[in-house]
Amino acid sequence: MGKITGFLEIERQDRTYAPAGDRIRHFREFVNPLPEPEVSRQAARCMDCGIPYCHDGCPINNQIPDWNDLVYLGDWEAAARNLHSTNNFPEITGRVCPAPCEAACTLNLEDKPVSIKTIECAIADKAWEEAWIAPQPPSEKTGKRVAIVGSGPAGLAAAQQLARAGHEVHVYEKNAYPGGLLRYGIPDFKMEKQVVARRATQMAAEGVTFHCSVHVGRDVSIFDLERDHDAVLLCCGSEVPRDLEVPGRDLVGIHFAMEYLPQQNRRIAGEPLGDVEPILADGKHVVVIGGGDTGSDCIGTAIRQGALSVTQLEIMPKPPERENKLLTWPHWPLKLRTSTSQAEGAKRDFSVMTKRFEGRNGRVERLICARVDESFKELPDSEFELSADLVLLAMGFLHPVHEGLVEELGLTLTERGEVAANDQDYRTSREKVFAAGDMRRGQSLVVWAIREGRQAAHAIDKALMGHTNLPR
Ligand SMILES: Cc1cc2nc3c(=O)[nH]c(=O)nc-3n(C[C@H](O)[C@H](O)[C@H](O)COP(=O)(O)OP(=O)(O)OC[C@H]3O[C@@H](n4cnc5c(N)ncnc54)[C@H](O)[C@@H]3O)c2cc1C
Ligand code: SF4
Numbered sequence: 397m398g399k400i401t402g403f404l405e406i407e408r409q410d411r412t413y414a415p416a417g418d419r420i421r422h423f424r425e426f427v428n429p430l431p432e433p434e435v436s437r438q439a440a441r442c443m444d445c446g447i448p449y450c451h452d453g454c455p456i457n458n459q460i461p462d463w464n465d466l467v468y469l470g471d472w473e474a475a476a477r478n479l480h481s482t483n484n485f486p487e488i489t490g491r492v493c494p495a496p497c498e499a500a501c502t503l504n505l506e507d508k509p510v511s512i513k514t515i516e517c518a519i520a521d522k523a524w525e526e527a528w529i530a531p532q533p534p535s536e537k538t539g540k541r542v543a544i545v546g547s548g549p550a551g552l553a554a555a556q557q558l559a560r561a562g563h564e565v566h567v568y569e570k571n572a573y574p575g576g577l578l579r580y581g582i583p584d585f586k587m588e589k590q591v592v593a594r595r596a597t598q599m600a601a602e603g604v605t606f607h608c609s610v611h612v613g614r615d616v617s618i619f620d621l622e623r624d625h626d627a628v629l630l631c632c633g634s635e636v637p638r639d640l641e642v643p644g645r646d647l648v649g650i651h652f653a654m655e656y657l658p659q660q661n662r663r664i665a666g667e668p669l670g671d672v673e674p675i676l677a678d679g680k681h682v683v684v685i686g687g688g689d690t691g692s693d694c695i696g697t698a699i700r701q702g703a704l705s706v707t708q709l710e711i712m713p714k715p716p717e718r719e720n721k722l723l724t725w726p727h728w729p730l731k732l733r734t735s736t737s738q739a740e741g742a743k744r745d746f747s748v749m750t751k752r753f754e755g756r757n758g759r760v761e762r763l764i765c766a767r768v769d770e771s772f773k774e775l776p777d778s779e780f781e782l783s784a785d786l787v788l789l790a791m792g793f794l795h796p797v798h799e800g801l802v803e804e805l806g807l808t809l810t811e812r813g814e815v816a817a818n819d820q821d822y823r824t825s826r827e828k829v830f831a832a833g834d835m836r837r838g839q840s841l842v843v844w845a846i847r848e849g850r851q852a853a854h855a856i857d858k859a860l861m862g863h864t865n866l867p868r
Pocket of ligand 1: 493
């Protein structure tokens with residue numbers, strides 16, 4: 397374990413952020429890494445619990461107590477090897493994961509969990525700096541060909557695992573660059589895109605062929621992919637957003653979050669926006685509908701673009717400031733969280749329903765809202781108005797796009813509209829076609845997508861070869 401008395405002697409420290417007034421002037425990452433000796437001290441707080449709840453709380457079962465100990469002992473290279481044995485992209489989860497491991501940590505019973513995410517990120521960043529991360533091409537090829545549609549974290553993790561197992565892997569991506577929501581959804585201020593690009597470079601050197609700007613079902617037939625490969629893995633994400641079908645929805649100035657966010661990521665990357673109307677928040681009163689993380693990303697982006705004001709509306713009641721640990725631990729608790737973007741100056745309001753949008757000359761100017769009770773019933777005399785020049789809808793995603801390859805293949809869907817496949821063999825209703833990530837599981841997290849990609853790779857390797865050495 398770390399230091400036997402570490403958790404008694406050492407206070408929890410975590411990464412700090414550049415002040416809001418500074419960081420909103422740019423779109424770069426703003427987290428200040430802890431100095432290396434402090435990371436080792438933090439790792440020393442780990443108690444190497446008999447039942448490591450952190451390990452169970454992590455969807456990819458990162459061996460957290462083991463690498464905490466290695467970091468405490470100063471063997472960072474072994475820590476990086478250990479970390480990569482369960483996680484293809486720890487520098488990504490080290491930046492954007494909400495860290496269910498920390499919620500599950502035994503020391504979280506006292507609100508002072510081990511700074512697991514910070515330690516993970518430090519290990520992975522150091523591994524890149526020291527060039528310990530290198531391509532790992534397979535020593536033998538199997539002669540089998542696998543097509544992967546979609547290059548989000550699920551597709552990338554599966555591609556890396558399958559290429560390392562010796563298969564010829566082709567990744568098809570409709571966007572210009574690989575990464576899925578890592579590249580086009582998550583803003584640069586949470587994760588700069590070179591973090592994703594260098595992984596794609598590593599994977600190309602391991603034998604993965606990326607076919608970008610290819611929309612399967614439009615530019616390439618899914619039946620051709622099925623015919624020309626031994627297996628096809630669909631990792632197309634959950635791209636159909638939940639809409640707000642109230643009067644005035646068709647006014648100009650009301651957009652889905654995923655119409656807005658990718659534009660800014662493309663601007664920063666110098667990628668053309670294409671044939672779309674630019675959406676910008678500068679000089680505007682912005683209302684974000686939806687209180688989750690996508691909403692927060694809209695807030696941070698709008699503030700950096702120079703919005704006059706940003707208000708975030710949530711229909712759910714305000715959660716408690718603190719969870720009741722004895723009821724919730726080691727699970728992810730519902731409690732009031734303030735994201736870095738919200739802390740940059742957004743006004744938040746809860747238990748609010750939008751009844752209609754109103755405007756002039758076809759453009760949105762205001763929202764007519766009302767307060768609701770816990771069953772979303774409107775409270776009497778609670779109607780109020782909110783000015784808005786730009787409204788961003790961030791109310792989650794329903795299911796993957798059905799038009800195109802899903803319908804063409806006639807895949808069986810779940811009741812919620814995801815592609816039906818279990819989490820053992822990941823096989824869809826079609827023999828050679830597999831599905832993983834948000835497309836199978838529904839809207840989720842990067843770490844879950846990595847898990848799905850790894851497990852689907854295990855299942856496909858086994859289906860193709862009769863056995864597999866890939867971990868699940
Ligand atoms: C704005 C936003 C911010 C988020 N922030 C976080 C966060 O901070 N932390 C976190 O853990 N999770 C976050 N999430 C959730 C997380 O990004 C997703 O759960 C995860 O990316 C899902 O991975 P995936 O590989 O299944 O799908 P995606 O990342 O959605 O990738 C799917 C890919 O498939 C491609 N594709 C789809 N159809 C086709 C086709 N027919 N042909 C070719 N290509 C196709 C798409 O272009 C896309 O690149 C966020 C989500 C959003 C929307
Ligand atoms: S639960 Fe916390 S203290 Fe226990 S092993 Fe995991 S990180 Fe260490």
